[in-house]
Amino acid sequence: MIEKEEIFQDIDINEGDLKALKLDGMLVLPNKLKKNTIEEIKKQLKNFNKITFNDQIGSIIISENQWIDNLGLCSSTSIQVILNPSLLELADAYFGEKAVLGSCRYQKKIKTHGPLPPHSDKGPGLVVFIFLNQIDEITGSTRFIKGSHLGGIKDKLTKFKHMDTDYVDPAAFNFEYSSFAVSGGPGTILIFNQKIIHDLPKISKTGREIIWATFYPQSKAYLSDDHIFSRNILAQLSESQRSRILFDGVAKGVPFMKIGGNLSVSDTYNISNFKRLYYVTSFCIFLIVEKFRALTGI
Ligand SMILES: [Fe+2]
Numbered sequence: 001m002i003e004k005e006e007i008f009q010d011i012d013i014n015e016g017d018l019k020a021l022k023l024d025g026m027l028v029l030p031n032k033l034k035k036n037t038i039e040e041i042k043k044q045l046k047n048f049n050k051i052t053f054n055d056q057i058g059s060i061i062i063s064e065n066q067w068i069d070n071l072g073l074c075s076s077t078s079i080q081v082i083l084n085p086s087l088l089e090l091a092d093a094y095f096g097e098k099a100v101l102g103s104c105r106y107q108k109k110i111k112t113h114g115p116l117p118p119h120s121d122k123g124p125g126l127v128v129f130i131f132l133n134q135i136d137e138i139t140g141s142t143r144f145i146k147g148s149h150l151g152g153i154k155d156k157l158t159k160f161k162h163m164d165t166d167y168v169d170p171a172a173f174n175f176e177y178s179s180f181a182v183s184g185g186p187g188t189i190l191i192f193n194q195k196i197i198h199d200l201p202k203i204s205k206t207g208r209e210i211i212w213a214t215f216y217p218q219s220k221a222y223l224s225d226d227h228i229f230s231r232n233i234l235a236q237l238s239e240s241q242r243s244r245i246l247f248d249g250v251a252k253g254v255p256f257m258k259i260g261g262n263l264s265v266s267d268t269y270n271i272s273n274f275k276r277l278y279y280v281t282s283f284c285i286f287l288i289v290e291k292f293r294a295l296t297g298i
Pocket of ligand 1: 121198
């Protein structure tokens with residue numbers, strides 16, 4: 001098992017980073033995690049990385065992505081990285097109050113796909129991506145309009161809405177010339193305000209893996225998703241780290257396992273079993289076609 005100290009040494013965040021995050025609405029900390037930290041995370045995820053069509057304890061497929069919903073069941077190192085003191089301190093300072101963990105998932109791009117249009121994820125939180133491999137324009141480099149989290153987009157919204165997304169008129173933002181595209185090696189950390197306008201150009205190579213977490217200010221803790229933790233992984237957390245998960249009122253007197261009562265990702269997106277089966281089937285066909293192409297060169 002990896003020592004906690006080895007992870008904590010990886011991430012140092014300074015006052016300038018906080019200022020940049022406030023001003024720009026996003027922050028990239030390139031290549032922050034050590035190689036052995038990333039390898040440890042990948043090793044822990046390997047057993048959970050089985051594709052099924054309706055298994056929220058293992059992993060699920062939604063469209064082009066494979067998700068592990070409950071990292072607290074399988075990856076102590078991912079949880080330690082997300083709840084490391086530097087990130088928590090930054091989130092506390094950003095909100096001006098204690099930050100709590102809103103969600104912590106793993107996402108892998110398992111199919112290529114077209115661009116995601118510009119949008120805001122709304123919400124009062126900070127999103128943290130920990131990239132486990134190289135990020136570039138081929139594997140999936142999110143682009144941001146810096147400063148757009150500060151508002152002024154009401155007249156640029158489109159009619160198309162989703163419960164956690166506001167889509168904006170692409171013509172109102174010049175992504176080709178005025179956006180910032182994330183890039184970096186494995187272990188790069190991206191932090192962004194949920195309100196910032198961003199898009200994702202076409203993904204032409206599969207395999208991008210992300211530890212995807214959300215922090216909320218404690219006053220908005222009710223927005224947090226439920227998350228299942230193994231007792232073993234919770235036992236490895238400090239008192240301070242644990243207080244970010246089982247916030248006041250919920251923490252008192254309950255066992256260290258929280259069974260989900262609210263919506264999971266697939267519930268949020270209303271994915272029926274039939275649709276999940278369709279996603280898995282289409283993914284299998286995608287794999288066969290890719291293999292055929294590789295063999296025949298067509
Ligand atoms: Fe988004």
